[in-house]
Amino acid sequence: MIDSKPVIAANWKMYKTPQEGYQFARQLATKALNLKGVKFILAPSATAIFHLAEVLKDTPIEMAGQNMHFAEEGAFTGETSASMLQASGCTWVIIGHSERRHVFGESDDFIRQKVAAALQAGLNVIMCIGERLEDREAHRTQGVLQQQLRDGLEGLDEYPAERLVIAYEPVWAIGTGVVASPQQAGDAHGQVRAILNQRFPGLADADVKILYGGSVKSANAAELISTPGIDGFLIGGASLDVNEYCSIAEIAQNEVQVTN
Numbered sequence: 449m450i451d452s453k454p455v456i457a458a459n460w461k462m463y464k465t466p467q468e469g470y471q472f473a474r475q476l477a478t479k480a481l482n483l484k485g486v487k488f489i490l491a492p493s494a495t496a497i498f499h500l501a502e503v504l505k506d507t508p509i510e511m512a513g514q515n516m517h518f519a520e521e522g523a524f525t526g527e528t529s530a531s532m533l534q535a536s537g538c539t540w541v542i543i544g545h546s547e548r549r550h551v552f553g554e555s556d557d558f559i560r561q562k563v564a565a566a567l568q569a570g571l572n573v574i575m576c577i578g579e580r581l582e583d584r585e586a587h588r589t590q591g592v593l594q595q596q597l598r599d600g601l602e603g604l605d606e607y608p609a610e611r612l613v614i615a616y617e618p619v620w621a622i623g624t625g626v627v628a629s630p631q632q633a634g635d636a637h638g639q640v641r642a643i644l645n646q647r648f649p650g651l652a653d654a655d656v657k658i659l660y661g662g663s664v665k666s667a668n669a670a671e672l673i674s675t676p677g678i679d680g681f682l683i684g685g686a687s688l689d690v691n692e693y694c695s696i697a698e699i700a701q702n703e704v705q706v707t708n
């Protein structure tokens with residue numbers, strides 16, 4: 449569960465050895481002492497998680513798996529289960545990242561099974577959604593978000609909404625250097641919020657955080673985080689450098705303090 453601080457989540461994708469991750473985590477643990485106004489979540493590669501847990505265990509920095517399988521165990525070569533992530537030190541897992549959807553062909557139904565298994569196992573979930581460029585150009589953004597949210601969360605109403613974070617990540621902005629404008633991101637976050645409110649009636653807005661992801665860096669973080677409806681970031685490329693990652697966190701911390 450998370451509080452009202454902006455979430456600054458790092459998705460390292462397939463970068464950083466355990467040793468490189470360890471060095472980063474040590475530096476972050478020190479820098480984070482001055483960044484108590486944000487919530488850090490690091491998603492290292494699976495091989496680094498256990499190693500990082502040692503550095504992060506006495507800090508408020510949490511870790512996420514980048515993916516998981518819905519089965520508890522079994523003949524699933526190359527996969528990791530929820531309990532394996534938890535036993536290695538994760539309290540979160542990212543599910544439905546656009547690279548899982550579009551490079552590895554994961555369907556909404558497959559993603560729903562993983563979200564269900566993660567929540568059932570006790571992991572908190574960052575579920576990623578977002579439209580491709582052709583969807584946006586054909587004015588299908590809202591329909592895509594609706595379908596990904598509806599299908600991804602089908603039948604999961606029994607779980608506390610606070611254990612779920614949605615990352616809105618337009619596919620055309622991920623790793624491209626093309627960032628959504630505050631207007632585009634704000635509109636999409638408003639649509640996500642409206643769909644969630646419909647799905648979970650009575651839910652307080654703060655219960656499910658909605659992060660923006662897609663080419664976030666220190667140069668664009670201020671205008672994005674001060675856009676109404678953006679509760680934090682999921683950051684890929686810019687999270688690989690500890691100074692840049694902490695600059696983004698500092699900007700978020702300052703902007704949210706200013707606007708509160």
Ligand code: PEP
Nearest residue numbers: 622623661662663684685
């Ligand atoms: C991501 O991988 O979730 C992401 C947003 O990447 P980038 O920040 O590099 O666009």
